[in-house]
Amino acid sequence: MTTAVDDEDFQAILAQTRQFVRTAVMPREQEILAADRVPDDLREQAKKMGLFGYAIPQEWGGLGLDLAQDVELAMELGYTSLAVRSMFGTNNGIAGQVLVGFGTDEQKARWLEALASGAVASFALTEAGAGSNPAGLRTKAVRDGDDWVISGEKRFITNAPVADLFVVFARTRPADDAGPGIAVFLVPADTDGVTVGAKDAKMGQEGAWTSDVSFADVRVPAGALVGGSEDIGYRAAMTSLARGRIHIAALAVGAAQRALDESVSYAATATQGGTPIGNFQLVQAMIADQQTGVMAGRALVRDAARLWITDEDRRVAPSVAKLFCTEMAGKVADLAVQIHGGSGYMREVPVERIYRDVRLLRLYEGTSEIQRLIVGSNLVKAAQRKLG
Ligand SMILES: Cc1cc2nc3c(=O)[nH]c(=O)nc-3n(C[C@H](O)[C@H](O)[C@H](O)COP(=O)(O)OP(=O)(O)OC[C@H]3O[C@@H](n4cnc5c(N)ncnc54)[C@H](O)[C@@H]3O)c2cc1C
Numbered sequence: 001m002t003t004a005v006d007d008e009d010f011q012a013i014l015a016q017t018r019q020f021v022r023t024a025v026m027p028r029e030q031e032i033l034a035a036d037r038v039p040d041d042l043r044e045q046a047k048k049m050g051l052f053g054y055a056i057p058q059e060w061g062g063l064g065l066d067l068a069q070d071v072e073l074a075m076e077l078g079y080t081s082l083a084v085r086s087m088f089g090t091n092n093g094i095a096g097q098v099l100v101g102f103g104t105d106e107q108k109a110r111w112l113e114a115l116a117s118g119a120v121a122s123f124a125l126t127e128a129g130a131g132s133n134p135a136g137l138r139t140k141a142v143r144d145g146d147d148w149v150i151s152g153e154k155r156f157i158t159n160a161p162v163a164d165l166f167v168v169f170a171r172t173r174p175a176d177d178a179g180p181g182i183a184v185f186l187v188p189a190d191t192d193g194v195t196v197g198a199k200d201a202k203m204g205q206e207g208a209w210t211s212d213v214s215f216a217d218v219r220v221p222a223g224a225l226v227g228g229s230e231d232i233g234y235r236a237a238m239t240s241l242a243r244g245r246i247h248i249a250a251l252a253v254g255a256a257q258r259a260l261d262e263s264v265s266y267a268a269t270a271t272q273g274g275t276p277i278g279n280f281q282l283v284q285a286m287i288a289d290q291q292t293g294v295m296a297g298r299a300l301v302r303d304a305a306r307l308w309i310t311d312e313d314r315r316v317a318p319s320v321a322k323l324f325c326t327e328m329a330g331k332v333a334d335l336a337v338q339i340h341g342g343s344g345y346m347r348e349v350p351v352e353r354i355y356r357d358v359r360l361l362r363l364y365e366g367t368s369e370i371q372r373l374i375v376g377s378n379l380v381k382a383a384q385r386k387l388g
Pocket of ligand 1: 122123124125126127129130131132133155156157158159202210360363364365366367368369370373
């Protein structure tokens with residue numbers, strides 16, 4: 001397996017990221033939470049480190065990490081407020097990978113270098129009634145001379161309030177035998193007719209922003225159609241989401257590791273009746289379950305990333321990894337609150353934030369139910385194909 005970034009260079013990037021997370025971000029988690037904002041100096045530091053383009057190829061100005069390296073980085077980033085990763089998550093993941101995998105050279109040259117140096121791309125797929133089933137989306141793109149005119153409403157779009165570019169999925173025709181009729185367009189955020197709604201008030205991940213985005217007769221040139229083909233959109237979305245699922249799984253492992261570490265250090269020191277609570281075997285059992293989940297998750301994420309790179313499995317393994325790791329992180333975070341007792345319910349305690357932060361991981365980029373459907377249906381279809 002050859003990679004763009006050799007192991008020595010990658011270890012340096014990983015060590016620098018770990019140091020950024022542990023020494024620059026962790027002391028400011030409460031500040032991020034209270035202000036619902038990642039401070040500008042941390043954003044600038046992340047830009048300087050190349051984190052806005054770590055998964056963008058080097059020829060386009062990024063660090064060029066492959067998915068096996070991406071997941072190691074994600075496990076570090078998951079250790080702190082998930083909002084920090086979210087600042088550049090759409091650039092490296094769902095939005096950026098549409099350009100990397102499906103853009104023309106001209107489109108890559110126009111956008112990828114900008115993203116790698118800190119511009120922000122948002123992935124605009126979801127609509128009311130078209131979340132788990134994006135094939136049902138209703139945003140329309142109509143050809144008008146050399147231009148396309150886009151109209152529709154998107155919701156829950158991560159980074160929309162700070163986006164420079166929207167990667168917008170729109171229907172150019174009704175679904176037919178040739179495919180779902182969905183294309184994808186590159187729409188600069190300052191294009192006439194683009195309106196970004198108010199920031200959503202969310203359960204967790206304070207500092208990561210989402211909002212509605214409306215497109216009212218937004219005119220873009222023919223060159224905005226990704227890959228120059230109307231038939232690329234749905235495949236681009238599915239491929240980008242599948243890759244993203246392995247990344248989200250890794251993020252979940254990082255968050256679960258943090259919840260475990262917080263639990264162990266609390267259990268080792270907090271006392272009841274003079275006895276450290278970690279001496280109680282029922283508390284030890286909770287810690288054992290956390291550790292088991294984290295180790296299993298880490299191994300699964302690494303395996304899924306390897307299978308993606310070798311192209312052995314880009315369908316079932318990403319969903320397996322996302323399903324297991326995000327559900328695992330939810331259970332580990334829940335146990336962490338339990339181990340902390342009443343203090344686990346208090347705002348200033350990290351496990352309270354983790355409990356809310358990780359809840360989202362089971363919802364976006366495909367809910368747990370959708371992952372189960374992907375895994376189950378693919379296994380059954382493969383068996384049926386074998387039988388002829
Ligand atoms: C904070 C946040 C950030 C997001 N960021 C983005 C973004 O950047 N870009 C973007 O495009 N989208 C984004 N999303 C949208 C996200 O991907 C969707 O919310 C998610 O896919 C679920 O879709 P939905 O909300 O329409 O729920 P629904 O699809 O309506 O799901 C509701 C329930 O029904 C279940 N369900 C649905 N269909 C089936 C089925 N066929 N079989 C069994 N069960 C089913 C679901 O599993 C779930 O339990 C974000 C969402 C949130 C909350």
